[in-house]
Amino acid sequence: MQDKVVVKDLYKIFGPEPDRALELLDQGLSKEEIFEQTRTTVGVQKADFSIREGEVFVVMGLSGSGKSTLVRMLNRLIEPTRGQVIVDGVDITQMSKQELITMRRRSMSMVFQSFALMPHKSVGENAAFGLEVSGMPKAERRERALQALDTVGLAVNADSYPDELSGGMKQRVGLARALATDAPILLMDEAFSALDPLIRTEMQDELVRLQTTQAHTIVFISHDLDEAIRIGDRIAIMEGGAIVQIGTPEDIVTNPANDYVRSFFYGVDVSKVFSAGDIASDRAITVFERTGVNVRAALAQLHDRGHSLGIVIDSDRHYRGMVSVNSLADAGRDSEHPHWEDAFLKQIQPASADTELSEVLSQVTSNEFPVPIVDTEGRYRGIVDKTVLLQTLDKTT
Amino acid sequence: MTNDITDFEIPIGDWVAAGVDWIQTNLTGILDGISEVLALVIDSFEGLLQGIPPLILALFIVLLATWRVGWKFGLFAIAAMVLLFGMDIWTQTISTLGLVIASSLVALIIGIPIGITMARHDAFEAITRPILDFMQTMPPFVYLIPAAIFFGLGKVPGSIATLIFAMPPAVRLTNLGIRQVSAEHIEAGKAFGCTSSQLLFKVQLPLAMPSIMAGINQTIMLALSMVVIASMIGAGGLGNTVLTGIQRLDVGLGFEGGLGVVLLAILLDRITQSFGIAQRAGGPPSLITRIRRFFQRTPDSPGKG
Numbered sequence: 001m002q003d004k005v006v007v008k009d010l011y012k013i014f015g016p017e018p019d020r021a022l023e024l025l026d027q028g029l030s031k032e033e034i035f036e037q038t039r040t041t042v043g044v045q046k047a048d049f050s051i052r053e054g055e056v057f058v059v060m061g062l063s064g065s066g067k068s069t070l071v072r073m074l075n076r077l078i079e080p081t082r083g084q085v086i087v088d089g090v091d092i093t094q095m096s097k098q099e100l101i102t103m104r105r106r107s108m109s110m111v112f113q114s115f116a117l118m119p120h121k122s123v124g125e126n127a128a129f130g131l132e133v134s135g136m137p138k139a140e141r142r143e144r145a146l147q148a149l150d151t152v153g154l155a156v157n158a159d160s161y162p163d164e165l166s167g168g169m170k171q172r173v174g175l176a177r178a179l180a181t182d183a184p185i186l187l188m189d190e191a192f193s194a195l196d197p198l199i200r201t202e203m204q205d206e207l208v209r210l211q212t213t214q215a216h217t218i219v220f221i222s223h224d225l226d227e228a229i230r231i232g233d234r235i236a237i238m239e240g241g242a243i244v245q246i247g248t249p250e251d252i253v254t255n256p257a258n259d260y261v262r263s264f265f266y267g268v269d270v271s272k273v274f275s276a277g278d279i280a281s282d283r284a285i286t287v288f289e290r291t292g293v294n295v296r297a298a299l300a301q302l303h304d305r306g307h308s309l310g311i312v313i314d315s316d317r318h319y320r321g322m323v324s325v326n327s328l329a330d331a332g333r334d335s336e337h338p339h340w341e342d343a344f345l346k347q348i349q350p351a352s353a354d355t356e357l358s359e360v361l362s363q364v365t366s367n368e369f370p371v372p373i374v375d376t377e378g379r380y381r382g383i384v385d386k387t388v389l390l391q392t393l394d395k396t397t
Numbered sequence: 398m399t400n401d402i403t404d405f406e407i408p409i410g411d412w413v414a415a416g417v418d419w420i421q422t423n424l425t426g427i428l429d430g431i432s433e434v435l436a437l438v439i440d441s442f443e444g445l446l447q448g449i450p451p452l453i454l455a456l457f458i459v460l461l462a463t464w465r466v467g468w469k470f471g472l473f474a475i476a477a478m479v480l481l482f483g484m485d486i487w488t489q490t491i492s493t494l495g496l497v498i499a500s501s502l503v504a505l506i507i508g509i510p511i512g513i514t515m516a517r518h519d520a521f522e523a524i525t526r527p528i529l530d531f532m533q534t535m536p537p538f539v540y541l542i543p544a545a546i547f548f549g550l551g552k553v554p555g556s557i558a559t560l561i562f563a564m565p566p567a568v569r570l571t572n573l574g575i576r577q578v579s580a581e582h583i584e585a586g587k588a589f590g591c592t593s594s595q596l597l598f599k600v601q602l603p604l605a606m607p608s609i610m611a612g613i614n615q616t617i618m619l620a621l622s623m624v625v626i627a628s629m630i631g632a633g634g635l636g637n638t639v640l641t642g643i644q645r646l647d648v649g650l651g652f653e654g655g656l657g658v659v660l661l662a663i664l665l666d667r668i669t670q671s672f673g674i675a676q677r678a679g680g681p682p683s684l685i686t687r688i689r690r691f692f693q694r695t696p697d698s699p700g701k702g
C-alpha cells in the first residue's frame with residue numbers, strides 16, 4: 001500500500017522557549033526536566049512515521065501524551081515547531097495560507113470529540129458545512145449532504161436541529177459532515193469518547209463497515225485499547241510526546257515495547273485481539289490420507305505417540321476430518337476395509353482462521369475436543385484446545 | 398506649613414478645556430459632518446414613527462409583544478398603550494422611542510465591529526477594555542457637557558451623549574460572545590477550510606449571537622435612560638415631561654413622564670430580550686418555525702421533525 005501521509009521528525013513545543021527546549025531535547029532531557037528548566041511544554045517530539053492509504057491508524061496514549069497535538073499538526077490546526085508533514089507527496093508545513101485552506105477543503109476532514117456541530121444550522125446544513133465553505137451551490141451541496149447523511153442512516157433527520165438529536169446521532173452528523181466533502185483523509189480526535197459504551201461500539205462497527213465500502217485513510221485518536229483493536233489496522237502508542245511503538249494490534253499485544261505499552265493491556269479482552277489462526281497450535285498428530293496409510297495404520301501411529309486424537313489431511317494439506325483412538329477402533333471393528341469417513345468424529349466442525357477467538361472460546365470450553373482451524377482454502381492450520389487458550393490468555397493478563 | 402503637602406494642583410480641568418478648545422477650532426468640519434449624519438438618522442426614525450397613525454403603531458406594538466413574548470405580555474402592552482394615550486404623552490413617548498432607536502442603532506453599528514476587533518486582537522482588547530471601564534463608570538451627566546459644547550443643544554448632542562454612554566455593553570458582550578465560542582467549534586471551522594472571514598460570519602458570530610443580543614438589549618436600555626437625561630440639553634421627548642415637572646414642582650406631571658419611561662422600558666426590554674434567547678434553545682420559536690409546526694400537526698402530514 002502507498003503512503004498517504006508521511007510525518008518526518010515532527011516536533012511541537014508549547015511555551016516561551018521553543019528553541020531552547022529543542023536543544024535540551026536533542027541533549028536527551030526528558031519532557032519533565034525541560035518543563036522545570038524552561039516552563040516550556042513538549043507537546044510532540046521526534047514523530048517519524050507514515051500512514052498508508054486506506055488504513056485506520058489509531059493513536060493511543062495517556063492524557064497529555066500529545067495525541068491531539070499530533071493529529072492537529074496533520075492539518076496544521078497546530079503549527080509544527082519543527083519537521084515535515086507530507087500529504088500526497090506535498091509538504092504541508094511549507095504551504096501558504098491559501099494552499100492550506102484548499103488542502104483542508106479537498107484532502108482532509110475532521111470529526112470532533114464534542115461533535116462541534118453548529119447549533120444554528122439544521123442537520124442537513126451541518127452536514128453540508130464543508131461544501132458551503134468551499135462555495136458549492138446550495139442545491140448541489142444539499143444533495144451531497146443528504147447522501148452523506150444517508151450513509152450514516154440519518155437522511156430522515158436532515159431538517160432537525162442538533163439539539164433535537166441524541167449524542168450518537170450528533171456524532172453521526174459529525175461523521176456525515178466529514179464524509180460529505182469526499183476528503184480521502186479523516187482525522188478523528190476521540191470521536192466516540194463522549195458516547196455511551198453501547199452506542200460507542202455501534203459507531204465503531206459503523207466505521208469499520210464504512211471502510212469496507214468507501215475506504216478512507218483514517219487517523220483515529222483513542223485512549224481505549226478495546227476501541228483501538230476493534231477498528232485499528234495499526235496502532236501507534238504515545239508517551240510524553242514521543243511515539244514509543246507502532247504496529248498491528250497483534251504485534252503490540254504480543255511484543256509490547258516497554259512497560260508503558262504493556263500497561264495498556266491490563267484488563268484487555270484478549271479474545272478480541274487474536275483470531276483463531278493466530279494461536280492455532282500444531283501439537284496434534286496429522287495423518288495423511290493416501291494409499292498405504294489406512295485406518296488401522298493410523299490407530300497404531302496414535303498409540304505409538306501416546307495421542308488420543310489425530311487430524312486427517314490430504315496431500316495438499318486440506319483438512320479432511322478429526323479422528324480419535326476410539327473412533328478409529330470402532331471403524332476397524334465394524335468393517336473389513338474401513339473408510340476414513342467412518343472414523344471421522346461427526347460432531348467436529350473446523351473453524352476458519354479469521355474467526356474471533358471469543359467465538360472459538362465457547363466451542364472449546366463446551367466440548368471435550370479441540371477445534372481444528374482451517375484457512376480460507378480449507379487447508380489445515382492447527383488446533384485450538386484448552387491448553388493453547390489458557391496459555392494465550394495468560395500471556396497478557 | 399502644614400498645608401504644603403496638599404497644596405499643589407494638577408489642572409486636569411484646564412487640560413480638558415484646552416483640548417476641547419482645540420477640537421472646536423480645528424475639527425469643525427468633522428463635527429459638522431457627524432452632526433449632519435446623525436440628524437439625518439434621527440429625523441428619519443422620528444419622522445417614520447410620528448408619520449404612522451398612532452393607533453396603527455400602537456396595534457403593531459401590541460402584536461409584536463404578543464408574538465415575541467406571549468399573550469399575557471400582549472395584554473400588558475394594551476394596558477400600556479391605553480395609559481400612554483390617556484396621559485396624553487404619546488407624542489413624547491414616540492419622540493423618545495425614535496431617539497432611542499436611532500442612537501442605539503448608531504451605537505451598535507460602531508460598537509459591534511469594535512467588539513469583533515477586540516475578540517480577534519488581544520492587544521486591541523487590552524487597550525479598549527480600560528476605556529470601556531472608564532466610559533461605564535463616568536456619571537452619565539458628564540457626557541452632556543462635551544456633547545453640548547461641540548454640538549450645541551438639541552437632539553443631535555443628546556443622541557451623541559446617548560450613543561457613547563450606551564455603547565459599552567454591545568462592545569463588551571460582542572467580544573465576550575466571540576471569545577466564548579468553544580475551541581472545537583473554531584477548529585471545526587478551520588478544519589473544513591474556512592477563511593478568516595468565513596470563520597467570523599459562519600461560526601463565530603452565529604455562535605456568539607445570544608451574547609451579542611444580550612449586549613444589544615443592554616445598549617437599548619442604557620440608551621433609554623440616557624435619552625431621558627439628555628432632555629437637559631434639549632433632546633426632548635419624555636425626559637422633557639419629567640424636566641418640566643421638576644421645574645414647576647409639578648409632582649403629577651413628573652410622575653406621568655416617569656411612568657411613560659417605565660412602560661417604554663418594560664416593552665423594549667422584554668421584546669429585545671426575546672430575540673436574544675437562542676431560538677434553538679427553548680426561546681420563542683420564529684414565526685416560520687411556528688408556521689411549520691402548525692402544518693406538521695395537521696392530520697394529513699403527521700411527520701414530526
Ligand SMILES: Nc1ncnc2c1ncn2[C@@H]1O[C@H](COP(=O)(O)OP(=O)(O)OP(=O)(O)O)[C@@H](O)[C@H]1O
Binds near residue numbers: 043065067068070223
Ligand atoms: N495550547 C497549549 N499550550 C500549552 N501547552 C499545551 C497546549 N496544548 C497542549 N499542551 C500540552 O501538550 C501536551 C500534549 O497535549 P495533548 O492535548 O496533545 O494531549 P492528549 O494526548 O490529546 O491528551 P488528552 O487525552 O487529555 O486529550 C500536554 O502536556 C498539554 O499540557
Ligand SMILES: [Mg+2]
Binds near residue numbers: 067068069
Ligand atoms: Mg486530546
